[in-house]
Amino acid sequence: NAGVTQTPKFRVLKTGQSMTLLCAQDMNHEYMYWYRQDPGMGLRLIHYSVGEGTTAKGEVPDGYNVSRLKKQNFLLGLESAAPSQTSVYFCASTIGGANYGYTFGSGTRLTVV
Amino acid sequence: ELKVEQNPLFLSMQEGKNYTIYCNYSTTSDRLYWYRQDPGKSLESLFVLLSNGAVKQEGRLMASLDTKARLSTLHITAAVHDLSATYFCAVDKGGDMRFGAGTRLTVKP
Numbered sequence: 239n240a241g242v243t244q245t246p247k248f249r250v251l252k253t254g255q256s257m258t259l260l261c262a263q264d265m266n267h268e269y270m271y272w273y274r275q276d277p278g279m280g281l282r283l284i285h286y287s288v289g290e291g292t293t294a295k296g297e298v299p300d301g302y303n304v305s306r307l308k309k310q311n312f313l314l315g316l317e318s319a320a321p322s323q324t325s326v327y328f329c330a331s332t333i334g335g336a337n338y339g340y341t342f343g344s345g346t347r348l349t350v351v
Numbered sequence: 352e353l354k355v356e357q358n359p360l361f362l363s364m365q366e367g368k369n370y371t372i373y374c375n376y377s378t379t380s381d382r383l384y385w386y387r388q389d390p391g392k393s394l395e396s397l398f399v400l401l402s403n404g405a406v407k408q409e410g411r412l413m414a415s416l417d418t419k420a421r422l423s424t425l426h427i428t429a430a431v432h433d434l435s436a437t438y439f440c441a442v443d444k445g446g447d448m449r450f451g452a453g454t455r456l457t458v459k460p
Binding site for chain 1: 360384392393394396399439446447448450451452453
């Protein structure tokens with residue numbers, strides 16, 4: 239049981255380049271999330287999905303797009319990377335409902351130069 | 352908008368002492384979570400609190416929830432070095448989960 243798998247784990251981009259981060263879960267979870275974590279700011283919600291084919295904006299959605307074409311995958315895209323998007327990105331998922339916690343991936347460290 | 356505030360942001364404790372971390376949130380919520388994060392690692396779920404008056408304990412950590420005051424506490428009893436980490440509270444409303452800024456705990460011998 240792999241849980242939540244994020245790829246890649248590390249990436250360096252040049253300003254203006256695009257990339258896609260992949261989050262895959264094998265737990266049949268309905269809800270999936272993308273967060274970014276910056277020093278001293280905790281985790282901030284970028285986008286989330288409450289089921290296959292759905293997406294919603296979080297606190298800091300600008301500059302990012304997402305897609306949830308398959309239930310097990312949640313993709314985060316950066317169309318034109320900026321240095322302000324240098325961060326650690328975490329994906330999380332949950333089955334939803336009361337008393338269920340969230341499972342987090344191991345993170346993707348992205349540097350935009 | 353759902354906002355979550357934690358305090359203190361930094362906490363340095365002596366081993367064997369007790370302390371409490373506070374988490375306030377701005378609107379009604381469905382669930383409140385506490386997580387632990389070690390440097391360079393992902394987040395580990397500690398507690399899920401659902402209802403007013405809920406209390407959960409695991410080892411030296413005890414979490415409680417007061418939904419009327421919109422306040423959760425994480426109490427540390429007789430701290431040990433292994434508890435050094437960053438602790439986050441998070442509040443979930445309708446699938447939208449927001450985090451506090453985290454409390455960086457250092458336990459010194």
